[in-house]
Amino acid sequence: MKSLVLTEPHKLILQQRPVPVPGPGEIQIRVKAASICHTDFFTLNGEYPGCKYPTVLGHEFSGIVEQCGQGVKHLKPGDRVACLGYVYCGTCPSCRRGLQNGCRRCIGIPFHMDGAYQEMICIPAVIAYPFDELLSFAQASLIEPAANGYAAADRAAIHAGDNVVVIGPGPIGLLALQAARFRSPASLTMLGTRRERLELASKLGATEVINVGETDPCAAVMDITDACGADVVILCAGTEDAWDLAGRLPAPYGRVVVEALPPTKNTRWSVPVFDFTSKSISYAGVSGYTASQFEATLESVQSGKIDVASLITHRFALEDYKEAFETSEKRKGGAIKVVFEIGKDRFNPISYQALNNLSGTIWAAKDNILRVLGVKDLD
Numbered sequence: 001m002k003s004l005v006l007t008e009p010h011k012l013i014l015q016q017r018p019v020p021v022p023g024p025g026e027i028q029i030r031v032k033a034a035s036i037c038h039t040d041f042f043t044l045n046g047e048y049p050g051c052k053y054p055t056v057l058g059h060e061f062s063g064i065v066e067q068c069g070q071g072v073k074h075l076k077p078g079d080r081v082a083c084l085g086y087v088y089c090g091t092c093p094s095c096r097r098g099l100q101n102g103c104r105r106c107i108g109i110p111f112h113m114d115g116a117y118q119e120m121i122c123i124p125a126v127i128a129y130p131f132d133e134l135l136s137f138a139q140a141s142l143i144e145p146a147a148n149g150y151a152a153a154d155r156a157a158i159h160a161g162d163n164v165v166v167i168g169p170g171p172i173g174l175l176a177l178q179a180a181r182f183r184s185p186a187s188l189t190m191l192g193t194r195r196e197r198l199e200l201a202s203k204l205g206a207t208e209v210i211n212v213g214e215t216d217p218c219a220a221v222m223d224i225t226d227a228c229g230a231d232v233v234i235l236c237a238g239t240e241d242a243w244d245l246a247g248r249l250p251a252p253y254g255r256v257v258v259e260a261l262p263p264t265k266n267t268r269w270s271v272p273v274f275d276f277t278s279k280s281i282s283y284a285g286v287s288g289y290t291a292s293q294f295e296a297t298l299e300s301v302q303s304g305k306i307d308v309a310s311l312i313t314h315r316f317a318l319e320d321y322k323e324a325f326e327t328s329e330k331r332k333g334g335a336i337k338v339v340f341e342i343g344k345d346r347f348n349p350i351s352y353q354a355l356n357n358l359s360g361t362i363w364a365a366k367d368n369i370l371r372v373l374g375v376k377d378l379d
């Protein structure tokens with residue numbers, strides 16, 4: 001099978017590898033779609049602490065079950081599945097409390113095991129969840145990042161009537177925004193710098209969008225919140241400016257949830273201690289999601305409460321990985337989510353080049369029309 005192997009930092013090679021065989025409790029999946037994540041670049045650059053090499057990137061993926069190992073009950077060959085981006089032990093104190101993303105023996109993809117930028121993968125069946133036929137494989141690959149956004153909204157404990165601010169209209173920010181929206185906030189404000197992303201945030205449910213390059217964001221948030229400040233700030237941008245801004249927006253008893261990777265693993269940022277204590281502000285980090293948050297996200301995506309289709313702007317065959325990574329990293333053609341469609345004919349001009357040039361509107365329209373018509377994805 002074809003496998004895109006990261007042999008060492010900065011070195012990606014498309015290799016032929018033997019097809020993995022599922023062990024007890026495992027399933028073998030034919031990968032259909034895997035989307036590129038910001039974390040991939042962190043790993044590509046050798047910035048992720050403790051990452052094994054060689055490895056195969058790709059922790060946001062979906063596919064079809066080909067084979068089930070011994071003892072697998074809840075899945076069968078032919079099932080369409082989306083998967084967690086990590087494996088948990090199920091028995092440690094965190095797992096027993098349902099906080100699987102805090103698992104003491106967590107096996108992260110691709111840091112400790114190979115990911116999905118390859119034609120086949122074997123994973124423990126417990127991390128795979130079946131999804132319905134109306135969701136395309138590309139959309140299903142975005143359930144994983146959507147679960148991160150969902151977890152951020154959960155971590156912020158948003159109540160109906162809260163004033164919520166999301167900083168950073170990247171993929172996770174746009175997904176967290178949607179997860180916050182259906183918790184009925186009084187206002188839902190997106191702060192960012194790129195006009196097209198802010199327009200998309202409006203379309204996805206932001207009640208206000210502020211371009212921080214043009215408008216003073218603190219004054220704008222005070223205006224929107226009747227001079228109270230934000231009850232919740234979800235930080236989805238990993239810059240010092242964004243971190244600094246997040247600390248200046250909360251109302252008394254406000255919560256700042258940080259769902260962003262800093263530029264490097266050694267980055268240190270300062271906290272405005274006086275505001276932090278005098279206004280009783282809480283700061284909370286969030287990394288990943290629990291199994292039940294993933295399941296809830298899957299349901300929200302399937303029912304249309306979270307729109308992932310609008311985020312998919314580009315698709316590539318695995319063979320065209322250089323172009324795919326460049327498109328994602330440099331946000332060429334307004335790229336938001338770049339998805340590998342694995343096992344499809346890369347030379348089909350309708351599938352790739354032509355539609356990529358028209359960018360995401362066309363992909364989203366195609367997926368949404370099929371969905372409204374109730375036509376199952378034809379892969």
Ligand SMILES: [Zn+2]
Binds near residue numbers: 037038039059060145
């Ligand atoms: Zn990711």
Ligand SMILES: [Zn+2]
Binds near residue numbers: 096105
């Ligand atoms: Zn555990």
